[in-house]
Amino acid sequence: MQSQSAIATKLLQAVVAKATLEFLVILIAISLAAYSHLNPPIRGAIDVADDLRVAGWAYDPRDPESYLDVQLFIDEQFVASRRANEPREDLVRAGAAQNSQHGFTFAVPALHLASGKHRVAVYAVRPGGGKNKSLLALTKKEYWLEIK
DSSP states (O other): OOOOOHHHHHHHHHHHHHHHHHHHHHHHHHHHHHHHHHSSSOEEEEEEEESSSEEEEOTTTTTTTOOOEEEEEETTTTEEEEOEEEEEEHHHTSOOOSSEEEEEEEGGGOOOSSSSSEEEEEEEEEESSOOOEEEEEEESOOOOEOOO
8 A cells, every 4th residue: 555645746746747737738828829919810912013003912811801901111111001902803713812802002103202212011900909000011022113
C-alpha cells in the first residue's frame, strides 16, 4: 500500500499538470483571438497604378455582402477615400469574392499631383472597437506612378 505522502505527491502532480494544461489552452485561445483581430482576412489588391487611375479591389470574406471603404495615400499622405463597390466580375470567376461589387477606382488627374514619381498605397478601412477604425494595407508590394 502506498504511503499518504506518495498519494499526496501524485495528487499534487496531477493538480499542477491540470493547471498547466488549462493555462496552455487559455494562452492558445488568447493568441488566436489576438491574431484574428490584428490580422483580419481582408483580401484585395491594387491592379493598376498609372497616371490615369489607381484601381483594384477590396473584400472581407467574413462579411461578403458589405463593401469596404478604401483610402488612397500618395507619398504617405491621405488624398482620397471611396467605397469599394464597383463591379468586378473577374473576382467571382476567380473565386476571390462571392459577388462582383468590390472594385474601386481613383482618377489620378483629379488629384492634381505634381510632376515626378509618387508612391501609391491603398488601405481598407475596418471598424474597430467603439468608434475606432483601423487601416489595413491591401498589398505589401510597393506601387509607384509617374506624373509627367
